Amino acid sequence: MADEEDDNGFDEELDDGTSGVDVGHGKRKRLFSKELRCMMYGFGDDQNPYTESVDILEDLVIEFITEMTHKAMSIGRQGRVQVEDIVFLIRKDPRKFARVKDLLTMNEELKRARKAFDEANYGS
Amino acid sequence: MADPARIKVGDSSERTNSAAEQQNPKPSEADPAKTPHHQSSHHQSTGENKDASSSQDQSKQDEAKSESAAGEDEEEGTSGQPDSKRLKVEPEKKKEKRHKVDEDEIQKMQVLVSSFSEEQLNRYEMYRRSAFPKAAIKRLIQSITGSSVSQNVVIAMSGISKVFAGEIVEEALDVCEKWGETPPLQPKHMREAVRRLKSRDQIPNTKHKNILFH
Numbered sequence: 001m002a003d004e005e006d007d008n009g010f011d012e013e014l015d016d017g018t019s020g021v022d023v024g025h026g027k028r029k030r031l032f033s034k035e036l037r038c039m040m041y042g043f044g045d046d047q048n049p050y051t052e053s054v055d056i057l058e059d060l061v062i063e064f065i066t067e068m069t070h071k072a073m074s075i076g077r078q079g080r081v082q083v084e085d086i087v088f089l090i091r092k093d094p095r096k097f098a099r100v101k102d103l104l105t106m107n108e109e110l111k112r113a114r115k116a117f118d119e120a121n122y123g124s
Numbered sequence: 125m126a127d128p129a130r131i132k133v134g135d136s137s138e139r140t141n142s143a144a145e146q147q148n149p150k151p152s153e154a155d156p157a158k159t160p161h162h163q164s165s166h167h168q169s170t171g172e173n174k175d176a177s178s179s180q181d182q183s184k185q186d187e188a189k190s191e192s193a194a195g196e197d198e199e200e201g202t203s204g205q206p207d208s209k210r211l212k213v214e215p216e217k218k219k220e221k222r223h224k225v226d227e228d229e230i231q232k233m234q235v236l237v238s239s240f241s242e243e244q245l246n247r248y249e250m251y252r253r254s255a256f257p258k259a260a261i262k263r264l265i266q267s268i269t270g271s272s273v274s275q276n277v278v279i280a281m282s283g284i285s286k287v288f289a290g291e292i293v294e295e296a297l298d299v300c301e302k303w304g305e306t307p308p309l310q311p312k313h314m315r316e317a318v319r320r321l322k323s324r325d326q327i328p329n330t331k332h333k334n335i336l337f338h
Contacts, residue, residue: 031260039286042251043293046308053296056314057289060327061256062264064288065281067328069268081269083276086284093326095291096284103283104276 032058256282291326292317 036057040049072085083104090096240248262278295317296309303313321327 031264032256035254035256036289038250038254039289040293040309042247042249042254043290044247044297044307045293049308050310052311053309053314056311057292060292060314060318061285061289064328065261065264065285066268067330068281068284069265070330071328073269079269080271081265081273081277083274083280086277086280090284096287099283099287100280103279107276107279 028062030055030058032061036061254286256285258282261285291321295321 033054036054037049040054040057041047045053068086068089069081071089072081073079075088076082076085087097087100090100237245237248258278261282262273265273265277265281292314293309296313297307299316299320300307300309300313305313318327322329
């Protein structure tokens with residue numbers, strides 16, 4: 001397919017030594033290649049996923065993050081991204097909402113545990 | 125903390141210590157019909173009622189408890205106590221219930237993971253451990269906003285992005301299976317998955333503005 005040939009062309013150019021500067025949308029240096037491969041295997045794909053699929057997924061994830069950031073900047077405090085804004089944007093999606101709540105709760109618990117541990121050490 | 129995999133263990137003899145017979149088959153997290161708040165409060169109320177009633181009435185051990193029945197039980201269980209006492213006791217019971225629910229889930233997860241094959245263990249380990257690098261996500265968000273962001277934002281964003289990637293991969297695997305093909309996933313599966321998710325509004329898109337009056 002023509003799309004895949006274009007992807008290969010970009011990859012070859014990168015191999016020749018063009019820098020990671022954002023020249024165009026597709027020519028950006030791959031930020032998450034290694035992590036996305038592990039993630040795709042974890043979610044059910046083959047142990048060696050196709051590079052083109054990983055590229056498509058990375059573009060989708062970056063677009064998702066960009067959209068969320070822009071939306072978060074436009075609500076709440078303008079021009080800033082805050083956790084409350086993200087939680088508000090995600091409220092309709094049960095999976096993501098539950099995941100964010102879990103992550104933030106765990107983070108608080110870990111911070112408290114670390115603080116208690118440090119104080120215990122300081123005392124003794 | 126709720127685990128994503130929920131297994132209904134039919135054999136109640138395994139859990140002789142826990143008083144609560146958690147027989148409700150929990151709906152999956154991705155159930156679009158309910159918001160998460162309603163979902164969790166429903167579970168707490170049904171679990172609480174089961175706890176109150178199971179000690180008195182052992183015969184009430186239904187596998188699938190409908191929500192209308194849960195509503196009736198709630199009225200029966202709390203009608204005998206005065207209002208002020210009920211208000212104090214209920215939040216404590218709910219916290220206890222949540223704790224027991226977590227413990228049950230943890231036990232179920234342990235039973236499940238102990239029965240994994242080697243390949244499944246590998247995959248599960250990759251599923252739990254893979255994550256987006258916080259530095260790269262922070263750099264990406266800061267390049268968009270132009271100002272610095274707090275650590276919590278980076279944590280939340282990388283968590284959501286992982287769930288998003290998981291949704292796409294799962295949909296793509298559905299597509300792949302439906303078309304009678306095998307993994308590894310090909311770009312055409314990914315694109316069809318994106319098209320399907322877009323029609324369900326699960327992919328945010330602010331590029332197209334609907335101008336209503338024109």
